[in-house]
Amino acid sequence: MQEESRLERRLDRAVDRATTPRGAAVVIAGVSTVMTVAAGLLMTVVDHEHFPSIGSGLWWAVQTTPTVGYGDHVPTTVAGRLIASLVMLLGIGFLTVITAAITSTFVARSRREVAAAATVEQFRQIDERLERIEAALTNSS
Amino acid sequence: MQEESRLERRLDRAVDRATTPRGAAVVIAGVSTVMTVAAGLLMTVVDHEHFPSIGSGLWWAVQTTPTVGYGDHVPTTVAGRLIASLVMLLGIGFLTVITAAITSTFVARSRREVAAAATVEQFRQIDERLERIEAALTNSS
Amino acid sequence: MQEESRLERRLDRAVDRATTPRGAAVVIAGVSTVMTVAAGLLMTVVDHEHFPSIGSGLWWAVQTTPTVGYGDHVPTTVAGRLIASLVMLLGIGFLTVITAAITSTFVARSRREVAAAATVEQFRQIDERLERIEAALTNSS
Amino acid sequence: MQEESRLERRLDRAVDRATTPRGAAVVIAGVSTVMTVAAGLLMTVVDHEHFPSIGSGLWWAVQTTPTVGYGDHVPTTVAGRLIASLVMLLGIGFLTVITAAITSTFVARSRREVAAAATVEQFRQIDERLERIEAALTNSS
Numbered sequence: 001m002q003e004e005s006r007l008e009r010r011l012d013r014a015v016d017r018a019t020t021p022r023g024a025a026v027v028i029a030g031v032s033t034v035m036t037v038a039a040g041l042l043m044t045v046v047d048h049e050h051f052p053s054i055g056s057g058l059w060w061a062v063q064t065t066p067t068v069g070y071g072d073h074v075p076t077t078v079a080g081r082l083i084a085s086l087v088m089l090l091g092i093g094f095l096t097v098i099t100a101a102i103t104s105t106f107v108a109r110s111r112r113e114v115a116a117a118a119t120v121e122q123f124r125q126i127d128e129r130l131e132r133i134e135a136a137l138t139n140s141s
Numbered sequence: 142m143q144e145e146s147r148l149e150r151r152l153d154r155a156v157d158r159a160t161t162p163r164g165a166a167v168v169i170a171g172v173s174t175v176m177t178v179a180a181g182l183l184m185t186v187v188d189h190e191h192f193p194s195i196g197s198g199l200w201w202a203v204q205t206t207p208t209v210g211y212g213d214h215v216p217t218t219v220a221g222r223l224i225a226s227l228v229m230l231l232g233i234g235f236l237t238v239i240t241a242a243i244t245s246t247f248v249a250r251s252r253r254e255v256a257a258a259a260t261v262e263q264f265r266q267i268d269e270r271l272e273r274i275e276a277a278l279t280n281s282s
Numbered sequence: 283m284q285e286e287s288r289l290e291r292r293l294d295r296a297v298d299r300a301t302t303p304r305g306a307a308v309v310i311a312g313v314s315t316v317m318t319v320a321a322g323l324l325m326t327v328v329d330h331e332h333f334p335s336i337g338s339g340l341w342w343a344v345q346t347t348p349t350v351g352y353g354d355h356v357p358t359t360v361a362g363r364l365i366a367s368l369v370m371l372l373g374i375g376f377l378t379v380i381t382a383a384i385t386s387t388f389v390a391r392s393r394r395e396v397a398a399a400a401t402v403e404q405f406r407q408i409d410e411r412l413e414r415i416e417a418a419l420t421n422s423s
Numbered sequence: 424m425q426e427e428s429r430l431e432r433r434l435d436r437a438v439d440r441a442t443t444p445r446g447a448a449v450v451i452a453g454v455s456t457v458m459t460v461a462a463g464l465l466m467t468v469v470d471h472e473h474f475p476s477i478g479s480g481l482w483w484a485v486q487t488t489p490t491v492g493y494g495d496h497v498p499t500t501v502a503g504r505l506i507a508s509l510v511m512l513l514g515i516g517f518l519t520v521i522t523a524a525i526t527s528t529f530v531a532r533s534r535r536e537v538a539a540a541a542t543v544e545q546f547r548q549i550d551e552r553l554e555r556i557e558a559a560l561t562n563s564s
Contacts (some may be wrong), residue, residue, distance in 0.1 A: 021388045055219065062226045064350060066233040068205060070212035071352035071494055078337065085344045092348040096381045099237045103526065104388035106162045106245035123408065126264065129271050130411050136278050137418050196501065203508045207515040209487060211494035212353055240519045244385065247444045247527035267546065270553050277560050303529045346491060353493035360478065367485045374489040378522045386529035405549065412552050419559050 021108075025101035032094040036061045039087045047080035065091040162249075166242035173235040177202045180228045188221035206232040303390075307383035314376040318343045321369045329362035347373040444531075448524035455517040459484045462510045470503035488514040 040061030044051045050073055051057045060073040064087050075081050181202030185192045191214055192198045201214040205228050216222050322343030326333045332355055333339045342355040346369050357363050463484030467474045473496055474480045483496040487510050498504050 055222070059222050059226075062222075063210065063229060066208055066229045067348055067350045067490070068208045068210035068229050069345065069350035069352045069492070070210045070215045071354055072212055072215045074352045074354045081337070081341050081344075085341075088345060088348045088350050092377065095233065095237065096377065096384055099240055099381055099522075100385035100388050102237055103241035103244045103385045106241050107248050107389050107530070126268060126271065127408060127411070129268070129275065130408065130415070133271070133275050133278060134411065134415050134418070136275070137415060196504070200504050200508075203504075204492065204511060207490055207511045208349070209490045209492035209511050210351070211492045211497045213494055213497045236515065236519065240381075240522055243519055244523035244526045247523050248389070248530050267550060267553065270550070270557065274553070274557050274560060277557070349489055349491045351486065351491035351493045353495055356493045356495045363478070363482050363485075367482075370486060370489045370491050374518065378518065378525055381522055382526035382529050385526045389530050409549060409552070412549065412556065416552065416556050416559070419556060 021101035021104045025098050025105075028094050028098055028101075032065060032091065035087065035090060036065045039064075039083055042083055043075060043080060046083060047075045047077045050074065050076060050080070061087065064088060066095070067092060162242035162245045166239050166246075169235050169239055169242075173206060173232065176228065176231060177206045180205075180224055183224055184216060184221055187224065188216045188218045191215065191217060191221070202228065205229060207236070208233060303383035303386045307380050307387075310376050310380055310383075314347060314373065317369065317372060318347045321346075321365055324365055325357060325362055328365065329357045329359045332356065332358060332362070343369065346370060348377070349374060444524035444527045448521050448528075451517050451521055451524075455488060455514065458510065458513060459488045462487075462506055465506055466498060466503055469506065470498045470500045473497065473499060473503070484510065487511060489518070490514060 037058065040058035041054065042057075043060060044054055044057040051060060056073050060075075063070055064084065067088070075084050178199065181199035182195065183198075184201060185195055185198040192201060197214050201216075204211055205225065208229070216225050319340065322339035322341075323336065324339075325342060326336055326339040333342065338355050342357075345352055346366065349370070357366050460481065463480035463482075464477065465480075466483060467477055467480040474483060479496050483498075486493055487507065490511070498507050
């Protein structure tokens with residue numbers, strides 16, 4: 001009974017943690033969208049000369065987060081470059097974590113199946129032997 | 142018998158799902174090629190000034206999907222920038238999923254072997270003990 | 283007793299190695315920050331014409347490590363290009379290892395739980411059968 | 424005996440396959456270096472106007488393989504752009520496979536330990552019960 005509830009708690013925690021990478025990917029996708037838009041708007045304020053319109057700010061931000069970096073609009077003020085540095089650092093960090101999250105989801109899915117298939121046969125062999133032992137024991141007693 | 146068919150169904154599903162990441166990588170490689178060509182052609186329509194030829198449109202698309210982004214041909218119209226944003230977003234997403242798919246294929250291959258090697262010895266020890274028990278039981282009855 | 287201490291040593295080594303990827307990520311994040319700053323400063327020395335200020339050197343380095351590469355400041359001397367080549371090579375290597383480290387941390391966390399959940403049920407079934415055997419054996423003797 | 428040799432063959436194959444990702448990473452690092460140098464040299468031939476020196480060709484290739492793409496030297500001929508497209512495609516593919524190889528090496532190392540630690544305790548409990556059964560059986564017979 002106690003064993004059972006410990007198993008249940010373990011499974012609950014397993015579900016909680018297994019959803020973390022996927023959840024992280026969704027949260028990061030949302031955060032990086034908000035960051036991209038915010039950085040693009042902020043750029044038109046701190047470096048108005050090179051980012052005269054909201055469109056130019058957003059366009060710069062959209063090509064910076066995924067590290068494309070055409071270089072057609074580039075900040076030249078210190079404030080603008082600090083914002084850009086933060087966007088690049090977070091952008092590359094977001095990509096890294098999203099890649100990791102998708103990978104671990106793929107790995108977890110195939111792992112569940114492979115693990116089951118790999119050991120199931122061995123468990124079956126041991127179980128068969130135990131069944132023979134149990135039968136022999138029941139007969140003898 | 143019922144146990145057997147449940148095992149078979151499990152193995153079937155395992156095969157189905159194990160092929161998913163690899164299949165996903167192939168599908169994504171095809172989709173991203175089509176998207177790159179389509180975006181390059183579309184660009185010559187929505188921003189003809191900066192993309193005067195099919196060659197310039199394809200050249201821009203080819204360097205944008207893998208996030209190289211030389212910046213020698215860059216869209217300036219709103220429609221062109223929206224298409225470019227979509228190409229960058231999908232491009233980075235495709236890279237992420239393909240990386241994840243290749244990784245999980247590598248991991249799955251080495252996992253199958255390691256898992257087997259790690260537990261086989263322990264199963265053998267338990268099996269040996271069971272064999273001794275079975276022998277003793279057969280002798281005593 | 284000896285078995286126990288061998289298990290303990292194994293667990294110790296498991297903890298040591300399991301922390302390696304995470305530790306590697308932290309170390310690499312530190313090293314890449316130092317490298318980025320050092321390369322930016324060095325650039326103002328070896329190619330003073332295109333990097334007239336510390337700000338321009340750092341700005342170039344910050345956009346080169348995560349492979350953004352706007353191209354607004356670019357080295358033209360041989361020494362400058364060799365430094366840049368090293369920064370790009372190490373930058374992409376760092377990204378690769380950090381991605382790998384985060385992924386393996388995600389995978390390890392979910393693996394522990396899934397592995398437990400997957401085999402626990404099978405162990406329980408074998409254990410139940412053994413319990414019945416033990417009970418039958420105790421009764422018969 | 425036959426069982427033993429099957430186990431040995433399995434372990435041999437495990438070692439063979441486990442070294443594949445690491446070996447793949449080394450091979451790919453070599454191939455991508457050769458490709459980068461070859462593409463840089465080739466570029467000075469097919470687009471001599473924009474790549475007048477070996478230095479400019481190599482400099483372009485070095486910043487294209489890791490997807491930095493400053494855009495200070497860019498091919499404009501069809502042949503040059505086809506070579507560049509190939510370099511970008513292979514460059515991003517190489518990065519993807521190297522990332523996957525490093526990740527799977529990290530995952531494999533931590534997996535071996537975690538897998539052992541996770542099931543060792545459960546094996547021990549079953550083994551203890553089997554020991555009691557064997558002892559009871561030996562006494563009774």
